[in-house]
Amino acid sequence: MAAGYKPGDAAAESEEPLPRFRDLLELSAEGKKAMESFGYERMTAVQRRSFGPILGGGELLARAKTGSGKTLSFLLPAVERIHRQLDGEVQPGGVVMLVLTPVRELSMQVAKEAEKLTSFYGSCRMVCMTGGVPWEEDLKSLDEGQGAVLLVATPGRLQSHVAKTEGFAARLRRVRILVLDEVDQLASETFRAATLEIAAALPPCSERQGLFYSATVSDAVHGLVRQIGRGDGLAFVDVIQSDEVVVPEHIDQYYSLVPTERMTECLWRFLQSHAKPDFKAVAIFMTGRIAAYYAEAFRKAGTDLAVFEIHARRSQKQRTEESERFRAAERGVLFTSDVSSRGLDYPGVTHVVQMGAAHSKAEYIHRLGRCGRAGAKGHGLLLLHDFEEGFLEQLSDLEIMEEPLSQMTEDLPDFIKMPIAKNVKAQAYYSRINHVMRNSTADLLEIMREAHRFARSIGATDEEDRPPEITVENAQKMGVAEIQDVSVHMAK
Numbered sequence: 001m002a003a004g005y006k007p008g009d010a011a012a013e014s015e016e017p018l019p020r021f022r023d024l025l026e027l028s029a030e031g032k033k034a035m036e037s038f039g040y041e042r043m044t045a046v047q048r049r050s051f052g053p054i055l056g057g058g059e060l061l062a063r064a065k066t067g068s069g070k071t072l073s074f075l076l077p078a079v080e081r082i083h084r085q086l087d088g089e090v091q092p093g094g095v096v097m098l099v100l101t102p103v104r105e106l107s108m109q110v111a112k113e114a115e116k117l118t119s120f121y122g123s124c125r126m127v128c129m130t131g132g133v134p135w136e137e138d139l140k141s142l143d144e145g146q147g148a149v150l151l152v153a154t155p156g157r158l159q160s161h162v163a164k165t166e167g168f169a170a171r172l173r174r175v176r177i178l179v180l181d182e183v184d185q186l187a188s189e190t191f192r193a194a195t196l197e198i199a200a201a202l203p204p205c206s207e208r209q210g211l212f213y214s215a216t217v218s219d220a221v222h223g224l225v226r227q228i229g230r231g232d233g234l235a236f237v238d239v240i241q242s243d244e245v246v247v248p249e250h251i252d253q254y255y256s257l258v259p260t261e262r263m264t265e266c267l268w269r270f271l272q273s274h275a276k277p278d279f280k281a282v283a284i285f286m287t288g289r290i291a292a293y294y295a296e297a298f299r300k301a302g303t304d305l306a307v308f309e310i311h312a313r314r315s316q317k318q319r320t321e322e323s324e325r326f327r328a329a330e331r332g333v334l335f336t337s338d339v340s341s342r343g344l345d346y347p348g349v350t351h352v353v354q355m356g357a358a359h360s361k362a363e364y365i366h367r368l369g370r371c372g373r374a375g376a377k378g379h380g381l382l383l384l385h386d387f388e389e390g391f392l393e394q395l396s397d398l399e400i401m402e403e404p405l406s407q408m409t410e411d412l413p414d415f416i417k418m419p420i421a422k423n424v425k426a427q428a429y430y431s432r433i434n435h436v437m438r439n440s441t442a443d444l445l446e447i448m449r450e451a452h453r454f455a456r457s458i459g460a461t462d463e464e465d466r467p468p469e470i471t472v473e474n475a476q477k478m479g480v481a482e483i484q485d486v487s488v489h490m491a492k
Protein backbone atom coordinates (compact mmCIF):
# COMPACT_ATOMS: atom_id res chain seq x y z
CA MET A 1 0.00 0.00 0.00
CA ALA A 2 2.76 2.36 0.95
CA ALA A 3 4.24 2.33 -2.50
CA GLY A 4 0.78 3.05 -3.85
CA TYR A 5 0.48 6.41 -2.09
CA LYS A 6 -0.91 8.71 -4.73
CA PRO A 7 0.93 12.02 -4.84
CA GLY A 8 -2.33 13.68 -5.82
CA ASP A 9 -3.91 12.68 -2.51
CA ALA A 10 -0.99 14.01 -0.57
CA ALA A 11 -1.12 17.20 -2.57
CA ALA A 12 -4.77 17.59 -1.67
CA GLU A 13 -3.65 18.13 1.92
CA SER A 14 -1.58 21.09 0.93
CA GLU A 15 -1.45 23.83 -1.65
CA GLU A 16 2.31 23.57 -1.88
CA PRO A 17 3.94 21.26 -4.41
CA LEU A 18 5.28 18.14 -2.75
CA PRO A 19 8.92 17.46 -3.55
CA ARG A 20 10.41 14.21 -4.67
CA PHE A 21 12.76 12.66 -2.15
CA ARG A 22 15.42 12.36 -4.79
CA ASP A 23 15.33 16.14 -5.42
CA LEU A 24 15.74 17.07 -1.76
CA LEU A 25 19.02 18.87 -1.35
CA GLU A 26 19.06 18.38 2.41
CA LEU A 27 18.57 14.60 2.19
CA SER A 28 21.74 12.50 2.23
CA ALA A 29 22.53 9.83 -0.33
CA GLU A 30 21.71 7.22 2.33
CA GLY A 31 18.27 8.74 2.89
CA LYS A 32 17.57 8.87 -0.83
CA LYS A 33 18.55 5.26 -1.22
CA ALA A 34 16.26 4.29 1.66
CA MET A 35 13.30 6.13 0.14
CA GLU A 36 13.92 4.53 -3.20
CA SER A 37 14.02 1.08 -1.67
CA PHE A 38 10.79 1.81 0.28
CA GLY A 39 9.19 2.74 -3.04
CA TYR A 40 8.36 6.29 -1.83
CA GLU A 41 8.66 8.89 -4.53
CA ARG A 42 7.23 12.10 -3.08
CA MET A 43 6.95 13.44 0.43
CA THR A 44 3.52 13.75 1.99
CA ALA A 45 2.50 17.18 3.30
CA VAL A 46 3.42 16.48 6.92
CA GLN A 47 6.76 15.00 5.86
CA ARG A 48 7.57 18.05 3.80
CA ARG A 49 6.71 20.46 6.58
CA SER A 50 8.48 18.53 9.35
CA PHE A 51 11.73 17.85 7.53
CA GLY A 52 13.51 21.22 7.70
CA PRO A 53 12.55 22.14 11.27
CA ILE A 54 13.55 18.73 12.65
CA LEU A 55 16.84 18.68 10.77
CA GLY A 56 17.51 22.14 12.17
CA GLY A 57 17.13 20.82 15.74
CA GLY A 58 13.86 22.66 16.43
CA GLU A 59 10.93 21.49 18.52
CA LEU A 60 7.74 20.61 16.80
CA LEU A 61 4.11 19.74 17.47
CA ALA A 62 2.53 18.19 14.39
CA ARG A 63 -1.09 17.44 13.57
CA ALA A 64 -1.89 15.53 10.40
CA LYS A 65 -4.63 13.12 9.40
CA THR A 66 -4.52 9.41 10.11
CA GLY A 67 -2.56 7.47 7.51
CA SER A 68 -0.74 10.55 6.17
CA GLY A 69 2.80 9.32 6.86
CA LYS A 70 3.55 10.89 10.25
CA THR A 71 5.89 8.08 11.30
CA LEU A 72 8.36 8.72 8.52
CA SER A 73 7.95 12.46 8.95
CA PHE A 74 9.76 12.28 12.28
CA LEU A 75 11.94 9.22 11.64
CA LEU A 76 13.60 10.38 8.44
CA PRO A 77 14.83 13.84 9.52
CA ALA A 78 15.67 12.62 13.02
CA VAL A 79 17.80 9.73 11.76
CA GLU A 80 19.32 12.08 9.21
CA ARG A 81 20.20 14.48 12.04
CA ILE A 82 21.76 11.71 14.13
CA HIS A 83 23.77 10.62 11.11
CA ARG A 84 25.08 14.07 10.26
CA GLN A 85 25.23 15.96 13.54
CA LEU A 86 24.97 13.69 16.56
CA ASP A 87 27.00 10.66 15.55
CA GLY A 88 29.51 9.81 18.24
CA GLU A 89 27.95 12.12 20.84
CA VAL A 90 26.36 9.24 22.74
CA GLN A 91 28.25 6.28 24.20
CA PRO A 92 27.57 2.81 22.79
CA GLY A 93 24.55 1.37 24.62
CA GLY A 94 23.31 4.85 25.47
CA VAL A 95 20.06 6.12 23.98
CA VAL A 96 20.37 8.95 21.45
CA MET A 97 16.73 9.00 20.38
CA LEU A 98 13.68 7.87 22.31
CA VAL A 99 10.25 7.31 20.73
CA LEU A 100 7.33 6.69 23.09
CA THR A 101 4.07 5.23 21.78
CA PRO A 102 1.05 4.20 23.88
CA VAL A 103 0.52 0.66 22.54
CA ARG A 104 2.80 -2.37 22.20
CA GLU A 105 1.90 -3.20 18.60
CA LEU A 106 2.43 0.43 17.63
CA SER A 107 5.88 0.47 19.24
CA MET A 108 6.74 -2.67 17.30
CA GLN A 109 5.48 -1.17 14.06
CA VAL A 110 7.45 2.07 14.51
CA ALA A 111 10.50 0.04 15.53
CA LYS A 112 10.27 -2.00 12.36
CA GLU A 113 10.14 1.11 10.21
CA ALA A 114 13.03 2.62 12.19
CA GLU A 115 15.06 -0.54 11.78
CA LYS A 116 14.57 -0.56 8.02
CA LEU A 117 15.56 3.09 7.85
CA THR A 118 18.60 2.99 10.15
CA SER A 119 19.98 0.03 8.21
CA PHE A 120 20.74 2.50 5.39
CA TYR A 121 22.65 4.86 7.68
CA GLY A 122 24.51 2.65 10.13
CA SER A 123 24.70 5.51 12.67
CA CYS A 124 22.53 4.03 15.40
CA ARG A 125 20.76 0.77 16.07
CA MET A 126 17.18 0.06 16.93
CA VAL A 127 15.89 -1.42 20.19
CA CYS A 128 12.22 -1.90 21.05
CA MET A 129 10.91 -2.34 24.62
CA THR A 130 7.31 -3.14 25.44
CA GLY A 131 5.42 -5.02 28.10
CA GLY A 132 4.81 -8.72 27.59
CA VAL A 133 8.44 -9.42 26.66
CA PRO A 134 10.86 -10.91 29.26
CA TRP A 135 12.66 -8.16 31.14
CA GLU A 136 16.15 -9.61 30.57
CA GLU A 137 15.67 -9.50 26.78
CA ASP A 138 15.41 -5.72 26.95
CA LEU A 139 18.77 -5.40 28.63
CA LYS A 140 20.38 -7.97 26.38
CA SER A 141 19.31 -6.08 23.28
CA LEU A 142 20.67 -2.83 24.70
CA ASP A 143 24.10 -4.36 25.26
CA GLU A 144 24.17 -6.65 22.28
CA GLY A 145 25.25 -4.36 19.44
CA GLN A 146 27.56 -1.46 18.95
CA GLY A 147 26.74 2.21 18.76
CA ALA A 148 24.09 4.45 20.21
CA VAL A 149 20.52 3.30 20.43
CA LEU A 150 17.28 4.50 18.88
CA LEU A 151 14.84 3.21 21.49
CA VAL A 152 11.13 2.74 20.77
CA ALA A 153 9.09 1.90 23.85
CA THR A 154 5.75 1.96 25.60
CA PRO A 155 5.64 4.16 28.72
CA GLY A 156 4.80 1.38 31.19
CA ARG A 157 7.81 -0.80 30.44
CA LEU A 158 10.20 2.12 30.25
CA GLN A 159 8.95 3.61 33.49
CA SER A 160 9.59 0.28 35.24
CA HIS A 161 13.14 0.17 33.88
CA VAL A 162 13.81 3.75 34.96
CA ALA A 163 12.57 2.97 38.47
CA LYS A 164 13.98 -0.52 38.96
CA THR A 165 16.81 -1.41 36.58
CA GLU A 166 20.21 -0.45 37.84
CA GLY A 167 22.07 1.85 35.50
CA PHE A 168 19.11 2.25 33.17
CA ALA A 169 18.48 5.92 33.90
CA ALA A 170 22.14 6.62 33.04
CA ARG A 171 21.54 5.31 29.54
CA LEU A 172 18.84 7.93 29.05
CA ARG A 173 20.99 10.84 30.20
CA ARG A 174 22.21 11.71 26.73
CA VAL A 175 18.95 11.42 24.83
CA ARG A 176 19.06 14.13 22.17
CA ILE A 177 15.73 13.53 20.43
CA LEU A 178 12.47 12.66 22.18
CA VAL A 179 9.39 11.75 20.14
CA LEU A 180 5.92 11.37 21.64
CA ASP A 181 3.88 9.58 18.98
CA GLU A 182 0.09 9.70 19.52
CA VAL A 183 0.88 12.50 21.94
CA ASP A 184 -2.75 13.15 22.86
CA GLN A 185 -3.00 9.66 24.24
CA LEU A 186 0.31 10.00 26.07
CA ALA A 187 -1.10 13.22 27.54
CA SER A 188 -4.25 11.43 28.76
CA GLU A 189 -4.74 10.40 32.38
CA THR A 190 -3.70 6.82 31.59
CA PHE A 191 -0.20 7.68 30.40
CA ARG A 192 0.57 11.18 31.58
CA ALA A 193 2.27 10.30 34.87
CA ALA A 194 4.49 7.66 33.28
CA THR A 195 5.39 9.99 30.42
CA LEU A 196 6.37 12.77 32.83
CA GLU A 197 8.41 10.39 34.96
CA ILE A 198 10.34 9.21 31.91
CA ALA A 199 10.90 12.80 30.75
CA ALA A 200 12.31 13.60 34.19
CA ALA A 201 15.00 10.96 33.66
CA LEU A 202 16.11 12.63 30.39
CA PRO A 203 18.55 15.52 30.08
CA PRO A 204 17.05 19.01 30.48
CA CYS A 205 14.93 20.14 27.54
CA SER A 206 17.57 22.68 26.49
CA GLU A 207 19.78 19.70 25.57
CA ARG A 208 17.23 17.66 23.68
CA GLN A 209 14.74 18.13 20.87
CA GLY A 210 11.06 17.32 21.50
CA LEU A 211 8.81 16.12 18.66
CA PHE A 212 5.11 15.65 19.35
CA TYR A 213 2.77 13.97 16.84
CA SER A 214 -0.89 13.07 16.53
CA ALA A 215 -3.92 13.29 14.24
CA THR A 216 -5.78 15.03 17.05
CA VAL A 217 -4.44 17.62 19.47
CA SER A 218 -6.20 18.33 22.75
CA ASP A 219 -5.65 20.95 25.47
CA ALA A 220 -3.93 18.24 27.49
CA VAL A 221 -1.36 17.96 24.70
CA HIS A 222 -0.50 21.65 24.91
CA GLY A 223 -0.15 21.26 28.69
CA LEU A 224 2.17 18.27 28.38
CA VAL A 225 4.24 19.93 25.65
CA ARG A 226 4.67 22.99 27.89
CA GLN A 227 5.88 20.75 30.72
CA ILE A 228 8.23 18.58 28.68
CA GLY A 229 9.33 20.89 25.87
CA ARG A 230 11.49 23.98 25.74
CA GLY A 231 8.53 26.31 25.34
CA ASP A 232 10.23 28.91 23.18
CA GLY A 233 10.33 28.35 19.47
CA LEU A 234 7.97 25.40 19.29
CA ALA A 235 6.75 25.08 15.68
CA PHE A 236 3.15 23.93 15.18
CA VAL A 237 2.99 22.01 11.93
CA ASP A 238 -0.73 21.75 11.34
CA VAL A 239 -1.58 19.99 8.11
CA ILE A 240 -5.28 19.96 9.01
CA GLN A 241 -6.73 23.33 8.18
CA SER A 242 -9.85 23.03 10.32
CA ASP A 243 -11.51 20.57 12.66
CA GLU A 244 -14.15 19.73 10.04
CA VAL A 245 -11.65 18.12 7.72
CA VAL A 246 -9.82 16.07 10.27
CA VAL A 247 -10.99 12.78 8.71
CA PRO A 248 -9.34 11.80 5.40
CA GLU A 249 -11.82 12.83 2.70
CA HIS A 250 -11.66 9.45 0.98
CA ILE A 251 -13.25 7.69 3.98
CA ASP A 252 -17.05 7.43 3.81
CA GLN A 253 -18.65 7.54 7.22
CA TYR A 254 -21.96 5.98 8.26
CA TYR A 255 -23.74 5.31 11.51
CA SER A 256 -26.79 3.32 12.58
CA LEU A 257 -28.68 3.45 15.85
CA VAL A 258 -29.20 -0.14 16.86
CA PRO A 259 -31.19 -1.81 19.66
CA THR A 260 -28.80 -3.90 21.76
CA GLU A 261 -30.50 -7.12 20.64
CA ARG A 262 -29.72 -6.39 16.99
CA MET A 263 -26.04 -5.41 17.24
CA THR A 264 -24.73 -8.89 16.39
CA GLU A 265 -27.13 -9.21 13.48
CA CYS A 266 -26.07 -5.81 12.09
CA LEU A 267 -22.39 -6.70 12.35
CA TRP A 268 -22.96 -10.07 10.72
CA ARG A 269 -24.93 -8.57 7.83
CA PHE A 270 -22.45 -5.78 7.27
CA LEU A 271 -19.47 -8.15 7.15
CA GLN A 272 -21.19 -10.73 5.00
CA SER A 273 -22.64 -8.25 2.52
CA HIS A 274 -19.38 -6.35 1.99
CA ALA A 275 -17.11 -9.37 1.96
CA LYS A 276 -15.71 -9.03 -1.58
CA PRO A 277 -12.34 -10.63 -2.46
CA ASP A 278 -10.25 -7.70 -1.15
CA PHE A 279 -12.42 -7.00 1.88
CA LYS A 280 -10.31 -6.40 4.98
CA ALA A 281 -12.05 -5.03 8.06
CA VAL A 282 -11.29 -4.01 11.62
CA ALA A 283 -14.16 -4.38 14.10
CA ILE A 284 -13.57 -2.51 17.37
CA PHE A 285 -15.47 -3.54 20.51
CA MET A 286 -15.92 -1.93 23.92
CA THR A 287 -13.58 -4.43 25.61
CA GLY A 288 -11.16 -7.21 24.79
CA ARG A 289 -13.43 -9.84 26.33
CA ILE A 290 -16.31 -8.79 24.08
CA ALA A 291 -14.00 -8.92 21.06
CA ALA A 292 -12.97 -12.45 22.16
CA TYR A 293 -16.60 -13.55 22.40
CA TYR A 294 -17.42 -12.18 18.93
CA ALA A 295 -14.33 -13.70 17.32
CA GLU A 296 -15.36 -17.12 18.58
CA ALA A 297 -19.05 -16.61 17.71
CA PHE A 298 -18.28 -15.53 14.13
CA ARG A 299 -15.89 -18.43 13.59
CA LYS A 300 -18.52 -20.86 14.84
CA ALA A 301 -21.22 -19.17 12.78
CA GLY A 302 -19.24 -20.19 9.72
CA THR A 303 -18.21 -16.87 8.21
CA ASP A 304 -16.01 -17.44 5.18
CA LEU A 305 -13.86 -14.49 6.27
CA ALA A 306 -10.61 -15.26 8.03
CA VAL A 307 -11.07 -14.15 11.66
CA PHE A 308 -8.23 -12.43 13.55
CA GLU A 309 -8.23 -11.48 17.20
CA ILE A 310 -6.06 -8.95 19.07
CA HIS A 311 -6.78 -7.68 22.57
CA ALA A 312 -5.32 -7.49 26.03
CA ARG A 313 -6.74 -10.89 26.99
CA ARG A 314 -4.24 -12.62 24.72
CA SER A 315 -0.57 -13.19 25.46
CA GLN A 316 1.92 -10.84 23.85
CA LYS A 317 3.22 -13.70 21.72
CA GLN A 318 -0.29 -14.37 20.39
CA ARG A 319 -0.88 -10.66 19.81
CA THR A 320 2.36 -10.23 17.88
CA GLU A 321 1.76 -13.30 15.72
CA GLU A 322 -1.83 -12.34 15.02
CA SER A 323 -0.77 -8.83 14.16
CA GLU A 324 1.71 -10.20 11.59
CA ARG A 325 -0.91 -12.55 10.16
CA PHE A 326 -3.45 -9.75 9.79
CA ARG A 327 -0.83 -7.50 8.23
CA ALA A 328 -0.12 -10.15 5.60
CA ALA A 329 -3.77 -11.10 4.98
CA GLU A 330 -5.57 -9.88 1.89
CA ARG A 331 -9.04 -10.61 3.22
CA GLY A 332 -10.56 -11.05 6.65
CA VAL A 333 -11.75 -9.30 9.77
CA LEU A 334 -9.87 -8.33 12.90
CA PHE A 335 -11.90 -8.46 16.12
CA THR A 336 -10.24 -6.11 18.55
CA SER A 337 -10.57 -3.45 21.24
CA ASP A 338 -9.10 0.04 21.49
CA VAL A 339 -5.61 -1.52 21.65
CA SER A 340 -5.83 -1.34 17.85
CA SER A 341 -7.45 2.06 17.47
CA ARG A 342 -4.30 4.15 17.15
CA GLY A 343 -1.43 4.38 14.75
CA LEU A 344 -1.54 0.80 13.53
CA ASP A 345 -0.95 0.56 9.82
CA TYR A 346 -2.42 -2.72 8.61
CA PRO A 347 -2.08 -2.64 4.84
CA GLY A 348 -5.22 -2.76 2.75
CA VAL A 349 -7.87 -2.26 5.45
CA THR A 350 -11.00 -1.23 3.56
CA HIS A 351 -13.60 -1.08 6.35
CA VAL A 352 -13.80 -0.17 10.05
CA VAL A 353 -16.81 -1.07 12.18
CA GLN A 354 -17.10 0.53 15.61
CA MET A 355 -19.30 -1.56 17.88
CA GLY A 356 -20.46 1.21 20.19
CA ALA A 357 -19.45 4.79 20.92
CA ALA A 358 -15.80 5.73 21.26
CA HIS A 359 -14.55 7.54 24.40
CA SER A 360 -14.38 10.79 22.46
CA LYS A 361 -14.55 12.31 19.01
CA ALA A 362 -10.75 12.05 18.78
CA GLU A 363 -10.88 8.34 19.53
CA TYR A 364 -13.61 7.89 16.90
CA ILE A 365 -11.31 9.52 14.33
CA HIS A 366 -8.31 7.38 15.28
CA ARG A 367 -10.40 4.18 15.11
CA LEU A 368 -11.81 5.17 11.73
CA GLY A 369 -8.30 5.94 10.51
CA ARG A 370 -7.36 2.24 10.45
CA CYS A 371 -8.89 2.25 6.97
CA GLY A 372 -8.42 4.70 4.12
CA ARG A 373 -4.68 5.05 4.72
CA ALA A 374 -2.11 6.58 2.42
CA GLY A 375 -4.70 7.85 -0.02
CA ALA A 376 -6.73 4.62 -0.28
CA LYS A 377 -10.53 4.59 -0.08
CA GLY A 378 -12.15 3.62 3.20
CA HIS A 379 -15.57 2.96 4.67
CA GLY A 380 -16.50 3.40 8.31
CA LEU A 381 -19.62 2.20 10.08
CA LEU A 382 -20.44 3.24 13.63
CA LEU A 383 -23.03 0.97 15.24
CA LEU A 384 -24.38 2.91 18.20
CA HIS A 385 -26.41 1.25 20.92
CA ASP A 386 -29.66 3.10 21.44
CA PHE A 387 -28.41 4.45 24.80
CA GLU A 388 -25.38 6.01 23.08
CA GLU A 389 -27.32 8.32 20.76
CA GLY A 390 -25.91 11.38 22.58
CA PHE A 391 -22.46 10.59 21.16
CA LEU A 392 -23.67 11.80 17.76
CA GLU A 393 -23.63 15.38 19.07
CA GLN A 394 -19.85 15.11 19.42
CA LEU A 395 -19.62 14.11 15.76
CA SER A 396 -21.95 16.80 14.46
CA ASP A 397 -19.24 18.57 12.44
CA LEU A 398 -18.14 15.40 10.66
CA GLU A 399 -19.69 14.20 7.44
CA ILE A 400 -21.30 11.12 8.88
CA MET A 401 -24.49 9.82 7.29
CA GLU A 402 -27.23 7.69 8.78
CA GLU A 403 -27.57 4.18 7.42
CA PRO A 404 -31.14 3.24 8.33
CA LEU A 405 -31.62 -0.12 9.97
CA SER A 406 -32.99 -2.78 7.64
CA GLN A 407 -35.98 -5.01 8.50
CA MET A 408 -35.04 -7.93 10.69
CA THR A 409 -35.03 -11.23 8.83
CA GLU A 410 -34.66 -14.84 9.92
CA ASP A 411 -31.73 -15.92 7.75
CA LEU A 412 -29.11 -15.55 10.48
CA PRO A 413 -26.90 -17.97 12.38
CA ASP A 414 -28.38 -18.70 15.80
CA PHE A 415 -26.02 -16.67 17.99
CA ILE A 416 -28.09 -17.35 21.10
CA LYS A 417 -27.59 -21.11 20.88
CA MET A 418 -23.99 -20.89 19.67
CA PRO A 419 -21.90 -23.43 21.64
CA ILE A 420 -19.54 -21.06 23.40
CA ALA A 421 -18.27 -21.64 26.94
CA LYS A 422 -20.47 -20.08 29.61
CA ASN A 423 -17.44 -18.40 31.07
CA VAL A 424 -16.53 -16.62 27.80
CA LYS A 425 -20.05 -15.18 27.59
CA ALA A 426 -20.10 -14.25 31.27
CA GLN A 427 -16.75 -12.47 31.00
CA ALA A 428 -18.02 -10.50 28.00
CA TYR A 429 -21.07 -9.53 30.05
CA TYR A 430 -19.09 -8.46 33.14
CA SER A 431 -16.53 -6.47 31.18
CA ARG A 432 -19.30 -4.73 29.30
CA ILE A 433 -20.98 -3.60 32.52
CA ASN A 434 -17.67 -2.21 33.80
CA HIS A 435 -17.05 -0.41 30.54
CA VAL A 436 -20.51 1.16 30.40
CA MET A 437 -20.36 2.15 34.08
CA ARG A 438 -17.07 3.95 33.48
CA ASN A 439 -18.23 5.70 30.33
CA SER A 440 -21.92 6.45 30.70
CA THR A 441 -23.95 8.74 32.89
CA ALA A 442 -26.98 6.43 32.81
CA ASP A 443 -28.27 5.26 36.19
CA LEU A 444 -27.20 1.87 37.48
CA LEU A 445 -30.55 0.16 37.01
CA GLU A 446 -30.67 1.27 33.37
CA ILE A 447 -27.12 0.00 32.85
CA MET A 448 -27.95 -3.38 34.38
CA ARG A 449 -31.14 -3.71 32.33
CA GLU A 450 -29.35 -2.90 29.10
CA ALA A 451 -26.59 -5.37 30.01
CA HIS A 452 -29.28 -7.96 30.61
CA ARG A 453 -30.52 -7.42 27.06
CA PHE A 454 -26.97 -7.93 25.85
CA ALA A 455 -26.69 -11.13 27.91
CA ARG A 456 -29.88 -12.43 26.27
CA SER A 457 -28.60 -11.58 22.80
CA ILE A 458 -25.50 -13.74 23.25
CA GLY A 459 -27.29 -16.58 25.04
CA ALA A 460 -25.73 -15.82 28.42
CA THR A 461 -28.98 -16.00 30.41
CA ASP A 462 -30.16 -19.12 32.25
CA GLU A 463 -33.48 -20.98 31.98
CA GLU A 464 -35.06 -18.38 34.26
CA ASP A 465 -33.83 -15.55 32.03
CA ARG A 466 -31.28 -14.45 34.62
CA PRO A 467 -27.96 -12.92 33.47
CA PRO A 468 -24.66 -14.36 34.76
CA GLU A 469 -24.25 -14.31 38.53
CA ILE A 470 -22.46 -11.50 40.31
CA THR A 471 -20.83 -12.19 43.67
CA VAL A 472 -22.11 -10.15 46.58
CA GLU A 473 -18.70 -8.54 46.94
CA ASN A 474 -18.62 -7.46 43.29
CA ALA A 475 -22.22 -6.28 43.42
CA GLN A 476 -21.29 -4.08 46.38
CA LYS A 477 -18.25 -2.71 44.60
CA MET A 478 -20.37 -1.97 41.55
CA GLY A 479 -23.04 -0.31 43.69
CA VAL A 480 -25.82 -2.65 42.50
CA ALA A 481 -26.19 -4.85 45.59
CA GLU A 482 -29.36 -3.08 46.69
CA ILE A 483 -31.10 -3.25 43.31
CA GLN A 484 -34.06 -5.63 43.34
CA ASP A 485 -34.50 -6.44 39.69
CA VAL A 486 -34.23 -9.46 37.42
CA SER A 487 -31.26 -7.79 35.71
CA VAL A 488 -29.13 -8.15 38.86
CA HIS A 489 -28.45 -11.81 39.56
CA MET A 490 -26.59 -11.96 42.84
CA ALA A 491 -24.93 -15.19 43.93
CA LYS A 492 -26.53 -16.72 47.02
Ligand SMILES: Nc1ncnc2c1ncn2[C@@H]1O[C@H](COP(=O)(O)OP(=O)(O)OP(=O)(O)O)[C@@H](O)[C@H]1O
Pocket residue numbers: 001002003004005039040041042043044047064065066067068069070071072214215342343344345369370373374
Ligand atom coordinates in the same frame (compact mmCIF):
# COMPACT_ATOMS: atom_id res chain seq x y z
N1 LIG B 1 6.06 9.45 1.19
C1 LIG B 1 5.34 8.35 1.18
N2 LIG B 1 4.99 7.77 0.01
C2 LIG B 1 4.24 6.64 0.00
N3 LIG B 1 3.78 6.00 1.10
C3 LIG B 1 4.10 6.53 2.29
C4 LIG B 1 4.90 7.71 2.40
N4 LIG B 1 5.05 7.98 3.71
C5 LIG B 1 4.40 7.03 4.39
N5 LIG B 1 3.81 6.16 3.56
C6 LIG B 1 2.96 5.00 3.92
O1 LIG B 1 1.71 5.52 4.37
C7 LIG B 1 1.12 4.67 5.35
C8 LIG B 1 0.64 5.47 6.55
O2 LIG B 1 1.74 6.03 7.24
P1 LIG B 1 1.78 6.17 8.83
O3 LIG B 1 1.50 4.86 9.48
O4 LIG B 1 3.05 6.85 9.19
O5 LIG B 1 0.53 7.13 9.07
P2 LIG B 1 0.19 8.07 10.31
O6 LIG B 1 0.00 9.43 9.76
O7 LIG B 1 1.20 7.89 11.39
O8 LIG B 1 -1.23 7.50 10.75
P3 LIG B 1 -1.91 7.40 12.25
O9 LIG B 1 -2.41 8.78 12.58
O10 LIG B 1 -3.01 6.44 12.07
O11 LIG B 1 -0.85 6.96 13.18
C9 LIG B 1 2.18 3.64 5.69
O12 LIG B 1 1.83 2.44 5.05
C10 LIG B 1 3.46 4.20 5.13
O13 LIG B 1 4.33 3.18 4.76
